[in-house]
Amino acid sequence: MSKTLFDINLQEMPDDYLNGEWCVEDRVLNRNNPDSPLARATKFSLQPGKLQVHALDAENSGQWSMERDSLLNRPYLELQLLQEETRALITRLRRSTDGLQSQLNLYFQSGMEIQLARPC
Secondary structure, eight states: SSOOOOOOGGGGOOOGGGGGGEEEEEEEEEEEEETHHHOOSSSSEEEEEEEEEEEESSSEEEEEEEEETTTTTTTEEEESSSOOEEEEEHHHHHHTSSSOOOEEEEEEETEEEEEEOOOO
Protein backbone atom coordinates (compact mmCIF):
# COMPACT_ATOMS: atom_id res chain seq x y z
CA MET A 1 0.00 0.00 0.00
CA SER A 2 1.36 3.36 -0.98
CA LYS A 3 -0.39 5.63 1.53
CA THR A 4 0.28 5.85 5.23
CA LEU A 5 -2.30 3.97 7.29
CA PHE A 6 -3.46 5.10 10.72
CA ASP A 7 -4.87 2.96 13.53
CA ILE A 8 -8.58 3.42 14.17
CA ASN A 9 -9.90 3.41 17.74
CA LEU A 10 -11.89 0.15 17.72
CA GLN A 11 -14.17 1.25 20.57
CA GLU A 12 -15.42 4.17 18.44
CA MET A 13 -15.31 2.54 14.98
CA PRO A 14 -18.56 2.81 12.96
CA ASP A 15 -19.90 -0.30 11.17
CA ASP A 16 -19.65 1.34 7.75
CA TYR A 17 -15.82 1.34 7.95
CA LEU A 18 -16.11 -2.41 7.22
CA ASN A 19 -18.27 -2.12 4.09
CA GLY A 20 -16.63 -2.98 0.78
CA GLU A 21 -14.41 -5.54 -0.93
CA TRP A 22 -11.58 -6.98 1.18
CA CYS A 23 -8.80 -9.25 -0.15
CA VAL A 24 -7.07 -11.80 2.05
CA GLU A 25 -3.42 -10.76 2.40
CA ASP A 26 -2.33 -13.23 5.06
CA ARG A 27 -3.82 -16.15 6.99
CA VAL A 28 -2.80 -18.41 9.88
CA LEU A 29 -5.08 -21.46 10.16
CA ASN A 30 -4.26 -23.07 13.56
CA ARG A 31 -7.10 -25.48 14.44
CA ASN A 32 -9.47 -24.37 11.68
CA ASN A 33 -10.70 -26.84 9.07
CA PRO A 34 -8.60 -26.02 5.98
CA ASP A 35 -11.59 -26.87 3.75
CA SER A 36 -14.04 -24.44 5.39
CA PRO A 37 -15.27 -21.50 3.27
CA LEU A 38 -13.54 -18.96 5.53
CA ALA A 39 -10.23 -20.84 5.54
CA ARG A 40 -10.20 -20.96 1.70
CA ALA A 41 -11.42 -17.40 1.18
CA THR A 42 -9.50 -15.08 -1.11
CA LYS A 43 -11.92 -12.15 -0.89
CA PHE A 44 -14.69 -10.93 1.42
CA SER A 45 -17.45 -8.59 0.32
CA LEU A 46 -19.21 -6.84 3.21
CA GLN A 47 -22.30 -4.81 2.42
CA PRO A 48 -24.81 -3.73 5.11
CA GLY A 49 -25.94 -7.07 6.57
CA LYS A 50 -24.79 -9.10 3.54
CA LEU A 51 -21.65 -11.20 3.27
CA GLN A 52 -20.06 -12.87 0.26
CA VAL A 53 -16.98 -15.04 0.65
CA HIS A 54 -15.05 -15.75 -2.54
CA ALA A 55 -12.60 -18.65 -2.94
CA LEU A 56 -10.87 -19.99 -6.04
CA ASP A 57 -13.43 -22.77 -6.45
CA ALA A 58 -16.60 -21.44 -4.78
CA GLU A 59 -18.60 -18.48 -3.58
CA ASN A 60 -20.67 -18.44 -0.40
CA SER A 61 -23.27 -15.93 0.71
CA GLY A 62 -24.54 -15.11 4.14
CA GLN A 63 -24.94 -12.37 6.69
CA TRP A 64 -22.68 -10.41 9.00
CA SER A 65 -23.10 -7.97 11.83
CA MET A 66 -20.79 -6.17 14.19
CA GLU A 67 -21.36 -6.80 17.89
CA ARG A 68 -19.54 -5.39 20.90
CA ASP A 69 -18.79 -7.11 24.18
CA SER A 70 -20.38 -5.45 27.19
CA LEU A 71 -17.24 -5.25 29.32
CA LEU A 72 -14.63 -3.60 27.09
CA ASN A 73 -16.76 -2.61 24.06
CA ARG A 74 -14.47 -4.67 21.77
CA PRO A 75 -15.91 -5.15 18.25
CA TYR A 76 -16.65 -8.65 16.93
CA LEU A 77 -17.85 -9.75 13.53
CA GLU A 78 -20.66 -12.29 13.62
CA LEU A 79 -20.44 -14.24 10.34
CA GLN A 80 -23.18 -16.60 9.18
CA LEU A 81 -22.71 -18.70 6.06
CA LEU A 82 -24.77 -21.73 5.11
CA GLN A 83 -21.92 -24.12 6.07
CA GLU A 84 -20.32 -22.09 8.86
CA GLU A 85 -21.16 -19.69 11.69
CA THR A 86 -18.47 -18.00 13.73
CA ARG A 87 -17.28 -14.89 15.53
CA ALA A 88 -14.11 -12.96 14.83
CA LEU A 89 -12.57 -10.36 17.10
CA ILE A 90 -11.44 -7.26 15.22
CA THR A 91 -7.91 -6.85 16.55
CA ARG A 92 -6.80 -3.97 14.32
CA LEU A 93 -8.17 -1.61 11.69
CA ARG A 94 -5.94 0.80 9.85
CA ARG A 95 -7.09 3.34 7.23
CA SER A 96 -5.64 6.03 5.05
CA THR A 97 -6.81 9.59 5.73
CA ASP A 98 -9.06 9.50 2.63
CA GLY A 99 -10.50 6.09 3.61
CA LEU A 100 -9.64 4.51 0.25
CA GLN A 101 -7.04 2.11 1.65
CA SER A 102 -7.57 -0.06 4.72
CA GLN A 103 -6.14 -3.05 6.53
CA LEU A 104 -8.26 -5.23 8.85
CA ASN A 105 -7.04 -7.97 11.21
CA LEU A 106 -9.47 -10.63 12.46
CA TYR A 107 -8.96 -13.33 15.09
CA PHE A 108 -11.52 -16.15 14.85
CA GLN A 109 -12.88 -18.45 17.59
CA SER A 110 -11.04 -21.35 15.93
CA GLY A 111 -7.69 -19.60 16.33
CA MET A 112 -7.48 -18.65 12.65
CA GLU A 113 -6.14 -15.17 11.96
CA ILE A 114 -6.78 -13.29 8.74
CA GLN A 115 -5.39 -10.00 7.52
CA LEU A 116 -7.58 -8.28 4.94
CA ALA A 117 -6.78 -5.28 2.77
CA ARG A 118 -8.49 -2.97 0.37
CA PRO A 119 -8.44 -2.07 -2.36
CA CYS A 120 -7.84 -5.52 -3.76
